[in-house]
Amino acid sequence: MTNAAASVSASIPADEEKSAGAxxxxxxxxxxxxxxxxxxLLFFFLVPFVIVFKISLSQTAISMPPYTPALDFGAGFAGLTDALKELSFDNYVWLTEDPLYFNAYISSVVIAGISTFLTLLVGYxxxxxxxxxxxxxxxxxxxxxxxxFWTSFxxxxxAWIGILKPEGLLNQFLMGVGVISEPLIILNTYTAIFIGIVYSYLPFMVLPLYSTLEKMDNSLIEAANDLGCTPISAFWKITFPLSLPGVIAGCLLVFIPAVGEFVIPDLLGGSQTLMIGRTLWNEFFNNRDWPVASAVATILLLVLVIPIVLFQHAQAKAQEQDR
Amino acid sequence: MNPTWTRFNITSIVLGFAFLYLPIVLLVVFSFNASKLVTVWGGFSTKWYASLFQNQGLMDAAWVTIRVALVSASVATVLGTLAALVLTRYTRFRGRVLFTGMVFAPLVMPEVITGLSLLLLFVAVGLDRGFLTVTLAHITFSMCFVAVVVQSRLLSFDRSLEEAAMDLGAPPVKTFFQITLPVIAPAVISGWMLAFTLSLDDLVIASFASGPGATTLPMKIYSQVRLGVTPEINAACTILIAIVAIGVLAASVVNKQREVQRRRDEQAAQRG
Structure with missing residues (x-):
């Protein structure tokens, strides 16, 4: 009895010690x-944005890296202040003076908006x-x-180039059937971009829509039908409002990346179509103008900040509901 | 049968799937075309596959791509799983809002912005562009996709299992490896596969982050596509599609078998 008590009292501090270490x-x-x-994420996602902003205030230079001032970390605080003095908003002034950039932003947002709506129409x-x-x-x-979605973007x-070309499969088919006598010019137009975006982003629209529609309580529709509601008005009064979280999530998932899309306008849109993702790419790879490319990226980010915050808000809300 | 499964529903599904799959099917079919014209059928042939394997530039690019994808998917899976744990298990810590933002923003961030910003980072810290920089860039954006996949599994996870293990004296690290990880393993594996294919596919970010000697397959395909559509590219695309399709099907078969096994175990446990 005393032995047992002693061993218990001895074991308590030892246990506590172990749990403290653990x-x-x-x-x-x-x-x-x-x-x-x-x-x-701080280092590879947030810090790079700060650098983009900093370089958007720099000047283009023929050197490597092709901008001045190159921030010299070795020079310490003096180097930093020297670099700060040389920064300017010239690139932003340049963006507002050349209507090309303004038009590219507007047309990107409009194209992304129309495509998002079309994707919703097809996806719903x-x-x-x-x-x-x-x-x-x-x-x-x-x-x-x-x-x-798993196969390459x-x-x-x-794949759509071969379909939409003037001598492509779609025109061959339509002319073979006899619907048209002249090939339709679709490739290298805005129509081709719309088709490309709807096609590529369709899964992003369908998945959130499906997950809200699947959870919906069917008895609501049945009740509406019993009370004399037509299927169409039941859809607009019950189904659609209840699926709004999915609609919002899907639209944001399509709209935000579509605004900055590069591959689709480049391959399907031809040289005549204007989108900001391509403008940025050309500034960077063809004109080698890193500061202007950075300024274009900074403004694009500002344009997208509100939709991105909305998207995060929707994500956080969905997560709370799942909990 | 659900009474609301109407003709309208069936039609929209059939049309939708035709829209999704027809372009891919046509692409695959025309990779076996004997004619050099991609859109005119000139008989069955596999010669483009033969010429593909003799194209040294394409083969080198494929090898680079696979190495980048293997490394980046593996690191991204570890980091993404950790991030998912943070999102679901640590509800209160300083900077949580920022952290959530940094996990979700890359999912929708236009690739040109991510690519440009990463490149400028690599230049600023003096890292030579090449294999390493492409891999780092891919880890960064694919870890967020892994985090989302794993997080959704963690949210539906029965936490009482973990609590029971801890009550019985298992330290958190041991609890994670013995209880949590086996349960979320399917999500972790599909997160890895997602990261792998994202890396395999990426053109824009790789173009910014890569340098001489680290040309990836999408970059190679893109530069050839700009010169015109060729059956050889169709053949390369078909092989990529086949690899992904086999991978996804294999994963779903394995998942189904595990599911069957689990159900059998549960039944056995109930009987016993």
Missing amino acids: RLLSGIASRLVILVPYCW PIAYGMARAPASLRPTLLMLVILP LIRVY
């Missing part, structure tokens, strides 16, 4: 869990049909929507 260890571990991805019936499909079929349908855009 607590310290797990404290370090849990701090590392936060710190490692946090620092990675698909998502709706999937959500109403027999439960046993749904995983397969879902997989079929996701699968094209570049390849999927490339």
Whole structure:
């Protein structure tokens, strides 16, 4: 009895000591869990934006890297102040003076907006049909929507060149059937860009729509029907409002990247179409004007800040609901 | 059968899937075209595949791409899983709002911005552009996709399992490896696959971040596509599609088998 009591009293401090050590260890571990991805994203995602902004205030120069002042970390604080003195907003003034940039921003936002709306028009019936499909079929349908997303973006855009060309498969088909006698000019027009964006971003629209539509309570529609509501007005009064979170998430997932899209306007839009992603690419790779490219990127980011914040807000809300 | 599964629904699904798959099917079909014209059928042939494997530039680019994808997907999976843990398990710490923002923003950020900003970072710190910089860039954007995939699994995870393990004295690290990781493993694996294919596909970010000697396959394909559509590129695309399709199908078969096994185990446990 006394022995047992002694061993118990002896074991308590030892146990506490161990748990204190373990607590310290797990404290370090849990701090590392936060710190490692946090620092990675800070360094490779946030810091680069600061550098983009800084270089957008620099001047173009024929050197490597092709801008001055190149911030010299070795020169310490004096180097920093020297560099700061040479910074200017000339590149931004340049962007406002040349209507090319303004037009490119406007046309990108308009193209992305129209494409997003078209993607919603195409995606909604698909998502709706999937959500109403027999439960046993749904995983397969879902997989079929996701699968094209796994195949290369570049390849999927490339595939449309062969279809849309004047002597391409679409024109061959339409002329063979006898609908048209002259080939339609689609490639290298804005129509081709719309088709490309709708096609490439369709899964991003369908998936969030499907997940809200699938969760919806069917008895609401049944009740509306019982009360004499026509299917169409039931859709607009019940189904559509309830699916709004999915609509918003889907539209943002399409709109934001579409504004800065490069591959689609470059391969399908030809040289006549204007989009800011391509303007930035040309400034950087063809004109080698890094400061102007940085200024273009900074303004593009400012244009997209509101939709991006909305998107994060929607994500956070969805996460809260799942919890 | 669900009464609302109407003809309209079936039609929209069939048309939608035709729209999604027809271009890919046509691309694959015309890779077997004997004619050099991509849009006129001139008989069946596999000669473009033969000439593809003799194209040294393309083969080198493929090898670079695979190495970048393997390394970046693996690192991104570790970092993305950690980020997912932070998002779901650490609800209160300083800078959480910023962290959430940094995880979700890269998902929608236009690639030209991400590419340009990473390149300027590499130049600023004096890192030579090449294999390493492309890999670092790919890790950064694909880890966020991994984080989202793993996070959704962690949210539906029964936390009482973890709590039970901790109550029984398992330290958090051990609990993670013995309880949490096995449960979320399917999500971690699909996160890895997603990161792998994202890296395999990426053109824009790679173009900014890469330098001489680190030309990736999409960069090579892109420069050839600009010169015109050729059956050889169709053949290269078909091989890429085949690799991805086989990978995804294999993963889904493995998943299904695990599911069957789990159900069998559960039934056995109930009977026992």
